[in-house]
Amino acid sequence: MQIKADPIIEVKGVGKRVSDATGELRILDGIEFDVAAGESLAIVGESGSGKSTLLGLLAGLDSASSGTIRLLGEDLGKLNEDQRAALRSRGVGFVFQSFQLMPHLTALENVMLPLELRGESRMSDGPHAPEDAVTRATRLLDAVGLAARTRHYPRVLSGGEQQRVALARAFVTRPAILFADEPTGSLDAATGQSVIQLMFEMNRAQGATLILVTHDLELARRCDRTLRIEAGRLRF
Template sequence: MMTNNAIEVIGLTKRVSDAGGELTILDDIRFSVAMGESLAITGASGSGKSTLLGLMAGLDVPSQGKVNVLGTDLFSLDEDGRAKFRASHVGFVFQSFQLLPNLTALENVMLPLELAGHDAEAPALEALAEVGLEHRLHHYPSTLSGGEQQRVSLARAFISRPALLFADEPTGSLDVVTGARIIDLMFRLHQDHRTTLVLVTHDPNLAKRCQRVVEIHAGRLASAEIA
């Protein structure tokens, strides 16, 4: 059943076992994200914020708790079901860009729609023009700068007009000036397409660009405030 929340995180807990015993990475996390909202997840390295993002996207399975996304209980779906749900509703931007090196910029952006069985070239051309890369269509990732690769990643993330965009340290591999340009572009696309944006960052200036900040400390929710 649809609500005005895009995401509801309910009692989310993640534990793993190692040689030293059981380790709790996340402990009883609870919050929601409204439709169209921008939310930053912050915290020190190792606090569990990237694990939380992966669980919210259904890339990992919790030890306890639920994540409702667009009214769907993610963990009521099997792995294939979650993958199909992501393909239909979710875009991703990663620190390491995650571009396929043997594909051109155009081919990388076309890939999500092609995998879904849709015509992809015209939307990919439009998406690359939207990020200012219409002159770099046939370049391979190795011939693109870090900023250009991240713009290709943004175009790929937005090509299917996702309801949700997850970004994990999207400027972590970029210099300050290039990172600022990428952030401006990401927030413009977020606003233009009315996408719900959830990003992980250790950068307080980036967090301030979001409407709300969730802070994770040692696996627990430390605060959830308006930035």
């Protein structure tokens, strides 16, 4: 008998509300779905539909107003901010539209940063020891075609090159889940296609779950499944 694995993400009855001087604004309402390990999922919708808000909730960057979200088996509503950050450090990678590279760090240092934050800047010696941070980051920069740019700072890299650094940084910790928020939104069409192809190739190579927010339906069709959000609710 085949045993079905637990979902890597479980979303049940999730809502998000904010209040301002005009009253309460409901951004998300009654969101429910699961994501299987290794699945690629696109979340699509018009600007202002709530898709990026949902991504932030899934990653524990924000808290839901109602409902529950389980990420990697953990109920995010029961974790404090530090605990959510530790969970992301252990199992989550991010790719953003705006790259979010540290301007004072080289490409290599930017890719190494998540490892250093996890205390893995140097690893044990020995013939069977895992890669140290420098070796792993260098290997990933080579994989994204930037072997000659490791010592360059973001200001001298093109937008496509910066997003490739961001991809290498996202995968350097070998995350179980990769969240990507409009990853080609700041790139021209040709560069964006190249970056997306690379992202899917790296994701398949590492076997990570991919959660992708986009308004690009052609890009969404490359994923295993698509969820559409309209006015804060899922539409099937």
